[in-house]
Amino acid sequence: MLSIMSFIDILHLALRNLRQAKLRAVLTTMGVVVGVAVIVTMVSFGLGLQGNMLARFKALDLFSEIRVFGRSLGNMAATTKDRGAGRSNEPSERRQGRLRPDNSPTRILDDTAVAEIAKIPGVAYVEPHISFAVYVRSNGRVSTQFASGVAVPNSSSRFQEFVAGKMISLPNTDEIVISERFAKDFGYENFPDAVGKTVELLAPLDEKKADKDEQSSADQEPANFFGIPLDDQAPDEASPEGLVTQTFRIAGVLKTEVREGPGQGGLRGLLPTSDIYLPLRTARAWTLEHRSPMGQVALELARGSGALGDSDTEGYDSAVVRVLDPVALTDVRKRIADLGFGSFSIVDELEQLRTVFLILDSVLALLGGISLLVASFGIANTMIMSILERTREIGIMKAIGAEDREIKLIFFVEAAVIGLTGGVIGTLLAWAIDGIANRLAYRFILKPQGASYVDFFSLPPYLSLGAILFAVVISILAALYPAARAARIDPVKALRHD
Amino acid sequence: MSILEAREVSKIYPMGTTNVTALDKVSLAVGEGQFVAIQGTSGSGKSTLLNMLGGLDHPTTGEVFFSSKPLGPLTKKEMARYRRYSVGMIFQGFNLITTMTAQENVGLALAFAGLRGGQRRKRADELLDRVGLADRLNHRPSELSGGEQQRVAIARALANRPKVLLADEPTGNLDSTRAHELLGLLREMVTKDALTILMVTHDHELATSFADRIVLMKDGRVVNGSDG
Incomplete structure (x- = not known):
């Protein structure tokens, strides 16, 4: 025989008791509603902030890229800077200072090393990061531009959106990709x-270069980076001005990223942007052929000091490793x-x-927690x-035979009903507040700046459920x-x- | 053999610096199927004795036995079960839950015993029918007369089939006619259903008319009739 009062009966008694003092029950529940709404709104704001940042x-591919650094030529030559003296691109300089490896590289990042890294599972x-400043002629205009090498095919988000054309189709074609700015600078009306x-x-x-040219093309092989473009593609030609020229075809115009509000935009991936890829x-x-005078000096110094063999060339100063x-x-x-590179x-x-977000979320939750604590005194x-x-x-x-346990249970269930009701309504309220705040923020802050809609508040199911559960536990x-x-x-x- | 027995039961309440002795070594044995009336003036300790027997209070010294088993060693939980299954109590003020209907009041006692919905209603209806309230099932106490309320209380006290009913001045709030009707019902339950009743009253006339035996109490002691 069941000699224990069923939960339904206890619930009935608890609800009956609450109904008997409706106003009081409603006011008490309101306390919980406010407490839960504050907690959920606060934490969802913290989570939203975090979520937006991580997203x-x-x-920007920052989670799937590692920047690898080899021993630089400048280091070997015991001079200050690596090759590429003409480099004056500002973001590049800035980033060079910021993205410093946490361990100093002991190996030169050459093609062998690149192949070795590529074999690492995952x-x-x-x-490799190759960039150089170069005089460019297109559409009858000449100007200095900043050019970079790009792996083909490429899954980086930098090369996903084009305003016109498409990505370079094969690793060894005469195709290039240009930026929107490049297209405008060179007078292309429409992309x-x-x-x-x-x-x-x-x-x-x-x-001297011409000599090397022959040398390089002599020992060409498909797996080798050297020389191939010179033979397979448009060879350097002497231009009327007495300059070497190499001709390329524009395959696509990259969509320039729009800045969306403060603190957004900017860095995309771990490599600086260029106007020509x-x-x-x-x-x-190209960089091996047309080394800058400074780079040439560094190379000679490195060879002279024995850090580099006479026939060796400098490696890349860095490369981006993309993980699956x-x-x-x-x-x-x-x-x-382990391979001896900095990263x-x-x-x-x-x-x-x-850690910062954890602290932020905790502080926000604590503030909400205090309001729920106040509500608990009300209960x-x-x-x-x-x-x-x-x-x-x-x-x-x-x-008439009620056990102490049953009397207690009636009160616990009463409190739990208050907590549950308050928790659910509070969460709904927070959800409404979040929604309204998101829309207001969009309307009055983001939209006037031309930015797109962003969820400032993040209300994942576990937060809602957690808050309701928390309210019930606190009430009990x-x-x-x-x-x-x-x-x-x-x-x-x-x-x-x- | 007695079903309910108080042996040398004393109850002493500390009142400031002095002690008030409410019960002084009271011994009383109630045989099964008896209708016993405890008569005495107010303050004679009769209600205190009834609360001891009903498991609501503990004696300072002495022991209460139910079916020859002492109540002293019982845990709080076992005490609750004793009140639920072994004895039923009714009071002068009825002590019904005013916000519940007659059926719900009786059902509450059944609910504590774990009876579920339909079963519970059926049993409550039977009990209310037994006390003559078949047509008052869904009335609240405020819609019932004093006599009717006490009948609901009786139905509730007997819900879990106790062998003993303890009644504390059950007719105290009733007029003479209603009082006679009610005691008639209790008498019938003793005779027909072999219920044992221990009733506290100060009304000598009612006691002599309906009880098998009268126990007189004065100043916390039993004056006569403690056995038999």
Whole structure:
């Protein structure tokens, strides 16, 4: 025989008690509603902030890229700077200072090393960083531009959106990709006009270089980066001005990223942006052919000091390693360090950022927690009032055989009902507040700046459920003392007739 | 053999610096199927004794036995079960829950015993029918007369089939006609259903008319009739 009062019956009694003092129950519940709404709104704001930041990072490929550094020529030559003296691109300079490896590289990052890194499990591809300033002629205009090599095919988000044309189709074509700015600078009215047009890179005619040219093309092989473009593609030609030119065709115009509000935009991936992207091998060949005087000096110094063999060339100063899965990033990075290269990844910074957000979320939750604490005093107060009013009733229940446990349970269930109702309504309220705040923020802050809609508040299901659960638990805790007090009621005193 | 027995039961309440002795070594044995009336003036300790027997209070010294088993060693939980299944109590002020209907009041006692919905209503209806309130099932106490309220209380006290009914001045709030009707019902329950009743009253006439035996109490002691 079941000799325990069913939960349904206890719930019935609890609801009946609450109904008996409707206004009081409603006011008490309001306290919980406010408390939960504050907690949920606060935490969802913190989570939203965090989510937006992480999403931003993710969109910028910052989770899937590692920047690898080899021993630089400048280092070997014991001079200050590596090759590329003409480099004056400002963001590049800035980033050079910021993205410093956490361990100093001991190896030169050459093609062998690149191939070695590419073999590490989890690596999608390795993109050596090649960039140089160059005089460019297109559409009858000449100007200095900043050019970079790009791995083809490329899954980086930098090369996903084009305003016209498409990405370079094969690793060794004479196709290039240009930026919107480039197209405008060179007088292309509409972006589609630029597609298919030619771009000439200009370099001085140098006898020494010409020698090397022959040498390189002599030992060409497909797996080697050197020389291939020179033979397979448009060879350097002497221009009327007495310059070497190499002609390319524009395959696509990259969509320039729009800045969306403060603190957004900017860095995309771990490599600086350029206005011209050439296939990697072509770019490498170009830099080897047309070394700047400074780079040439560094190379000679390095060879002279014995850090570099006489026939060796300098490696890349850095490369971007793209991983297949951000989860594998840390492992890949460790393997790279084992190989003797320096590396940098935003994930390091992210760990610190996570800590900051954890603290922020905790502070926000604490503020909300305080308001729920206040509500819990309200619950305790309501319960005690209710006991005073229902002393006789509790006495009756005990006289007809209610156990202390059952008396307590009735009060706990009453408190839990208040907590649950308050929690659900509070969460709905927070949801409404979040929605309204998001829209207002869009309307009055983002839209006037021309930015797109962003969810400032993030309300994941676990936050809603967690808040409701928390409200129920707090409510039950608040009922601990009142329930114990109710169970202690002496039926003889309670039933003594007045 | 007695079903309910108080042996040398004393109850002493501390009142400031002095102690008030409400019961002074009271011994009383109630046989099964008896209708016993405890008569005495107010303050004679009769209600205190009834509360001890009903498991609502503990004696300072002495022991209460139910079916020869002492109540002293019972835990709080076992005490609750004793009140639920072994004895039923009714009071002068009825002590019904005013916001519940007759059926719900009786049902509450059944609910504590774990009876579920339909079963509970059926049993409550039977009990209310037994006390003559078949047509008052859904009335609240405020819609019932004093006599009717006490009948609801009786139905509730007997809900879980106790062998003993303890009645504390059950007719105290009733007029003479209603009082006679009510005691007639109790008498019938003793005779027909073999219920044991221990009733506290100060009304000598009612006691002599309906009880098998009268126990007189004065100043916390039993004056006569403690056995038999």
